[in-house]
Amino acid sequence: xxxxxxxxxxxxxxxxxxxxxxxxxxxxxxxxxxxxxxxxxxxxxxxxxxxxxxxxxxxxxxxxxxxxxxxxxxxxxxxxxxxxxxxxxxxxxxxxxxxxxxxxxxxxxxxxxxxxxxxxxxx
Numbered sequence: 001x002x003x004x005x006x007x008x009x010x011x012x013x014x015x016x017x018x019x020x021x022x023x024x025x026x027x028x029x030x031x032x033x034x035x036x037x038x039x040x041x042x043x044x045x046x047x048x049x050x051x052x053x054x055x056x057x058x059x060x061x062x063x064x065x066x067x068x069x070x071x072x073x074x075x076x077x078x079x080x081x082x083x084x085x086x087x088x089x090x091x092x093x094x095x096x097x098x099x100x101x102x103x104x105x106x107x108x109x110x111x112x113x114x115x116x117x118x119x120x121x122x123x
Contacts, residue, residue: 099112
């Protein structure tokens with residue numbers, strides 16, 4: 001499966017963006033999905049994750065209460081709603097998949113990655 005993140009852009013602090021993750025060569029509903037981000041000069045970090053069934057979610061402390069990960073397996077739709085954006089949220093955002101019910105916080109547990117989408121938050 002190949003994953004593709006989309007929906008990034010330039011937004012002012014306090015604004016919102018909605019990122020989407022799409023799959024080709026496979027079915028998104030078969031995968032637990034994690035959203036990661038990498039800012040310039042920094043290591044890639046997990047932002048949020050959702051289990052295959054959507055029963056479980058995880059959020060990094062830095063985004064808790066501001067970001068919402070959701071999926072509709074019926075529609076094969078998966079998104080990351082980002083509200084209250086801050087300049088420190090500026091990064092390239094990636095969605096990653098693992099063919100497993102359970103989400104993981106660890107980058108190494110996700111074998112499937114796509115190209116990211118740039119999110120830039122101006123102050």
